[in-house]
Amino acid sequence: MHKIENKDYQEVYYKKVLDNGLNVILFYKPNFHNNFFSLMTPYGAGDYKQKDDQGNVYHLPPGVAHFLEHRMFDYKGIDVMEKLTSLGASSNASTSYDMTQYYFGTTKNDFKKPLKLLLDFVFDLTIPPETVEKEKGIIIEELMMYENMPDFKLYFNALKGLYKYLPYNQDLGGSVESVTNTTLEDLELAYKLNYHPSQMFLVGTVNSQVEETFAFIEDHFKDKDFPFFVKLKRDFEDEPATVALKYAETYMDINMAKVSVGYKFVHPYTKQRDIDKAEWLLKIFFEQLFSSVNDNYQTWLDDKVINDYFDIDISLDPKIGHFIASGENDQVKEFSEFVEDVVKNYNNHISEEKFEQIKNKYIGKAILAFEQPSTMALIYGRNIVTGSDLFEGLEDLKALKYTQMQTFVESLDLLSNKSVYVIKANNK
Structure with missing residues (x-):
């Protein structure tokens, strides 16, 4: 555990890379009532076309990162959001073009139960096959809702007019067609390729128990094994200077x-x-x-x-x-x-x-x-x-x-x- 004191901004925080590669950063905020944790992967809506250095190519339907984010909250039959609420924590998740993050905040000083649940459901994917088709309907309904909101429609169609190859020419959630075509195997592959602790970050702000929290997180992973990880990069053609649509x-x-x-x-x-x-x-x-x-x-x-x-x-x-x-x-x-x-x-x-x-x-x-x-x-x-x-x-x-x-x-x-x-x- 490495302690960092930034005197210019009067911030104290601690860093540690766990044995499994997870980067943990805890900010010590002794005068704050809230404790907050966010678990992030650098896998977002812009990463549906990927490749590795060995030439293996993985092209999945646009919107698969957002779809996966939805399904993560159904963990072994538990509605994660409802469970976190019952533990006194408010939670949410979001998918941008560059990342997906899962987070919760609580005013309780004992935040170990919600933190354990966060680490459990993000690092242990369980998607019942029958829930995939049901989720498609929910996501398509969400896409149609945004399609009928002028401000969203204006912005995302502006991006589509600008970019020919970069992923901004796709909505964050994909399209009705791409969501319809997404399979359980697509979701499991996206997870396997991108949800590995060695490329992920857990960032927290805590008002106490810094060393105890690090120990708790390390203990959580002591019996968990993760496969060998191969880092991927995006696989898009070079973007021209000209616009896609005038x-x-x-x-x-x-x-x-x-x-x-x-x-x-x-x-x-x-x-x-x-x-x-x-x-x-x-x-x-x-x-x-x-x-x-x-x-x-x-x-x-x-x-x-x-x-x-x-x-x-x-x-x-x-x-x-x-x-x-x-x-x-x-x-x-x-x-x-x-x-x-x-x-x-x-x-x-x-x-x-x-x-x-x-x-x-x-x-x-x-x-x-x-x-x-x-x-x-x-x-x-x-x-x-x-x-x-x-x-x-x-x-x-x-x-x-x-x-x-x-x-x-x-x-x-x-x-x-x-x-x-x-x-x-x-x-x-």
């Missing part, structure tokens, strides 16, 4: 058209730490352009070019990234021209003062997250799963300079590859 539209029962204007661009970074810094620079850049720190923002609201729905999404992968401007505007062409005009003339909207103001806001929000046990564990966990370090990243954020942003933005071709997705109102 324009698409649909109609829904809404009052005003919802528009996403997405732009895809290349960048030079492949290492996660460099990607994280570049993403921070772009977030600060676009916030100077399209938030209330811009002197024109209120005018845009008054002129109904944008409203409170307006949003900018930025995301970077190795060598490729995107930004998506989303808004409500029946004048699609004018909205698209507005976004491009602001970006083209960005020098009129940025300054070192604004850069520092926004940077300090992000730093403050990150430090405030340390005051919530669940947020602390989840954010730290998300970082380590994707190969980042939360505290290292904060220091990188603090060190960013206005001139770095200028140089990076000047190196990018932000506007050449555009995809527009529109949801129009049925009654117009």
